[in-house]
Amino acid sequence: MRIQHWQDAASLLVGVWLVVSPFALGFSGVALWISIALGLGVVLFAVEAFIVPSYLEEWGEMLMGLALILAPWTFGYEAGSVTTSSVLAGIVVILLAGWELLTDCDFATWWHDRWHHRAG
Numbered sequence: 546m547r548i549q550h551w552q553d554a555a556s557l558l559v560g561v562w563l564v565v566s567p568f569a570l571g572f573s574g575v576a577l578w579i580s581i582a583l584g585l586g587v588v589l590f591a592v593e594a595f596i597v598p599s600y601l602e603e604w605g606e607m608l609m610g611l612a613l614i615l616a617p618w619t620f621g622y623e624a625g626s627v628t629t630s631s632v633l634a635g636i637v638v639i640l641l642a643g644w645e646l647l648t649d650c651d652f653a654t655w656w657h658d659r660w661h662h663r664a665g
Contacts, residue, residue, distance in 0.1 A: 552645040553594040559634050560587030572627040575620045583613050603642040610638035
């Protein structure tokens with residue numbers, strides 16, 4: 546197991562924050578469980594990137610990030626720290642995954658081979 550991209554380690558830290566944040570910030574109810582579940586999802590995708598590196602976990606992280614951004618309004622979180630934590634974590638996870646995809650040579654080669662067509 547080795548870290549190929551620093552973005553995976555950063556995503557792991559964001560996932561750990563999401564698991565710990567309900568206790569640190571004092572949320573309860575559905576926000577607590579959604580934060581823990583999505584945080585564990587981010588952690589699992591980040592760890593998977595260490596074990597079997599590919600570009601697929603980045604797409605999973607992007608979906609987790611989107612879910613984190615939408616969760617406050619989907620599940621009716623209270624305004625305040627719980628909403629801020631979820632939305633900011635979601636944005637950070639999406640940015641890290643996108644950054645990794647943009648800078649990963651293997652993904653760029655795969656994308657070019659599949660979608661680049663010559664005119665004529």
